[in-house]
Amino acid sequence: MRKNLIRQLSADYKSDRSAIAMVTAIIMLRLLFIFLMGPMPQDAYYFFYSQHPALSYFDHPPVIAYILRFFTTLFGKNVIALKLADSFVTIITTVLFYQLSHCFLGVKSSGKAVLLLLSTFMVTILSLVSTPDTPLLMCWTLSLYLLYQAIFKDKNWYWIWAGITMGLAFDSKYTGIFLPAGLVLFLLLSNTYRHKLISREFWVAALLFLVILLPVFIWNFDHGFASFKFQSISRMSAASGMHFELKYFFGLLGHQSFIIIPFLLITILYFVFRILKKYRFNFLQLPSEKLFLLCFFLPLVGSFTILSFFYWIKLNWLMPGYLTGVILVSIYMSKKWMSYQVILSLFLHVVFAVEILLYPVPIQSDDTWYGWEELGKQVTQLKKTYPDTFVFSADGYKTSAELNLMTSGFTYSQNIIGENALEFDYVNANLQTLKGKNALYIDSAPRFTNENKEALPTDLLLHYFRSVQELKPIIIRRNGRAVRKFLVYYCSDYR
Structure with missing residues (x-):
């Protein structure tokens, strides 16, 4: 035919x-x-x-x-x-x-x-x-x-x-x-x-x-x-x-x-x-x-x-x-x-x-094909540096889904902090199993203006964790130029 x-x-x-x-x-x-x-x-x-x-x-x-x-x-x-x-x-x-x-x-x-x-x-x-x-x-x-x-x-x-x-x-x-x-x-x-x-x-x-x-x-x-x-x-x-x-x-x-x-x-x-x-x-x-x-x-x-x-x-x-x-x-x-x-x-x-x-024009949105592989590699290294942690993100489904594709283990979504998370609400949804554990929170910053750490997120994270510490952000580069930025937080004692 x-x-x-x-x-x-x-x-x-x-x-x-x-x-x-x-x-x-x-x-x-x-x-x-x-x-x-x-x-x-x-x-x-x-x-x-x-x-x-x-x-x-x-x-x-x-x-x-x-x-x-x-x-x-x-x-x-x-x-x-x-x-x-x-x-x-x-x-x-x-x-x-x-x-x-x-x-x-x-x-x-x-x-x-x-x-x-x-x-x-x-x-x-x-x-x-x-x-x-x-x-x-x-x-x-x-x-x-x-x-x-x-x-x-x-x-x-x-x-x-x-x-x-x-x-x-x-x-x-x-x-x-x-x-x-x-x-x-x-x-x-x-x-x-x-x-x-x-x-x-x-x-x-x-x-x-x-x-x-x-x-x-x-x-x-x-x-x-x-x-x-x-x-x-x-x-x-x-x-x-x-x-x-x-x-x-x-x-x-x-x-x-x-x-x-x-x-x-x-x-x-x-x-x-x-x-x-x-x-x-x-x-x-x-x-x-x-x-x-x-x-x-x-x-x-x-x-x-x-x-x-x-x-x-x-x-x-x-x-x-x-x-x-x-x-x-x-x-x-x-x-x-x-x-x-x-x-x-x-x-x-x-x-x-x-x-x-x-990639001459970086896309200031998570709806892009660029940088996810590198993010996966750096998050994998972070998980080795901070063992016994779970990973989650809270930008809808995008970063969480990409990390589930690019890394081993399971990456959670914004249901961790009480927000609707589409299909993530129905897979590994028993969050009680995470109680008391530490976490790495990966937060995409698509419209970043610098490579520095940023202010801690709102009290929402502290409502679910005993303490929150900002780590060095993940910077994705193209020909030496920063094109993507992900904020990283170490969150202790999930409640």
């Missing part, structure tokens, strides 16, 4: 070799990044998932954990194995995307759709950073292909597989719920296919979808529905306390322009509007195939766009919607705009390559 895809792309785009050459260069850079790029905190956090197998986890379902467990079992517990897992799954997604786009487009436009998808930074993120979105997009794409075959080609057996893959999409990330929602919406709006809502095959698919969800529901039932509450009630509560803020909306436009590349994003938004306007926004009049594609684009992208006026939307939440968005506009996007898209994408990937290789 993959050979056919490559052969087809080559045959159909002989007249546009420059676009193929630039996209090939982008792909080569991505492959190079696997071996050059250090672990992002997300890599480490979902590796932490994988080292503690469970039916599900606090903030996300389990599929990413199972994939990383499989690859680290094969290739060892290292960063390259994690990124190989992401890249392999993303390659499968790309092949499936070609098959899906071929259902709706002519041969040439299918190749064009694949080139557009491969030009995005979205694919780079999916193939280099371990997140639940990586398996989500694979299962999402496969589900849409199977649903197309079941609905438009009357291949009834495909309903069974579609029910399973939609369930796996939900087991990858809760955003997967937009798949069955989009399916129901399409069937409700489609005069031609509405009768399938009462077909036996549709309800078999629905039943299988629910069966595949059972591990996630069982975990939630056993843990007071903690994950469902976190991803629904807590986020809705946070959003309800916010006011209308244009800056969130412009933030959404900014990071979506980055991951999709502006030329493609503008094209998608423009032609989706043109298509809707052509049919006077009467969805009942839309051709069935266009309606199908829009039902898996508009609900997800529209919902998060509306929410962005009140709440900060993360850059990866809209990703699944772009799959059908790209297919929908591939016919309409001009060769000129496609060239602009690919040229800008290649430029951004070259800039990213320079940043990875030379």
Whole structure:
């Protein structure tokens, strides 16, 4: 299948070799990044998932954990194995995307759709950073292909597989719920296919979808529905306390322009509007195939766009919607705009390559790939200097997860000082076993201005320890220049 895809792309785009050459260069850079790029905190956090197998986890379902467990079992517990897992799954997604786009487009436009998808930074993120979105997009794409075959080609057996893959999409990330929602919406709006809502095959698919969800529901039932509450009630509560803020909306436009590349994003938004306007926004009049594609684009992208006026939307939440968005506009996007898209994408990937290789602009955030290996080495040395101590951090999950990847033993998170710690609240959670022990507290200082010790933290640490002593900070250097700083505290007698 993959050979056919490559052969087809080559045959159909002989007249546009420059676009193929630039996209090939982008792909080569991505492959190079696997071996050059250090672990992002997300890599480490979902590796932490994988080292503690469970039916599900606090903030996300389990599929990413199972994939990383499989690859680290094969290739060892290292960063390259994690990124190989992401890249392999993303390659499968790309092949499936070609098959899906071929259902709706002519041969040439299918190749064009694949080139557009491969030009995005979205694919780079999916193939280099371990997140639940990586398996989500694979299962999402496969589900849409199977649903197309079941609905438009009357291949009834495909309903069974579609029910399973939609369930796996939900087991990858809760955003997967937009798949069955989009399916129901399409069937409700489609005069031609509405009768399938009462077909036996549709309800078999629905039943299988629910069966595949059972591990996630069982975990939630056993843990007071903690994950469902976190991803629904807590986020809705946070959003309800916010006011209308244009800056969130412009933030959404900014990071979506980055991951999709502006030329493609503008094209998608423009032609989706043109298509809707052509049919006077009467969805009942839309051709069935266009309606199908829009039902898996508009609900997800529209919902998060509306929410962005009140709440900060993360850059990866809209990703699944772009799959059908790209297919929908591939016919309409001009060769000129496609060239602009690919040229800008290649430029951004070259800039990213320079940043990875030379790190000329240190990132003043824990969301970076640089410095974690060195931190692991220095914390390992500290543990030898201060034996019989446990290690913890309190910057969300990031430093704790990285230290669990980069060092032996277990690194605790901010639950040590009574704060919510995501999945760390559910692994080695009996803190009574630590009572009376001493600890090393590692505190990331991403916006440091000097290499000196800093003032002791607030009384919060002293509420949990008898005494706290600041040690020499850990400084991570690049070509002699300090680029990262971690404060270190020796805490005595955990209470």
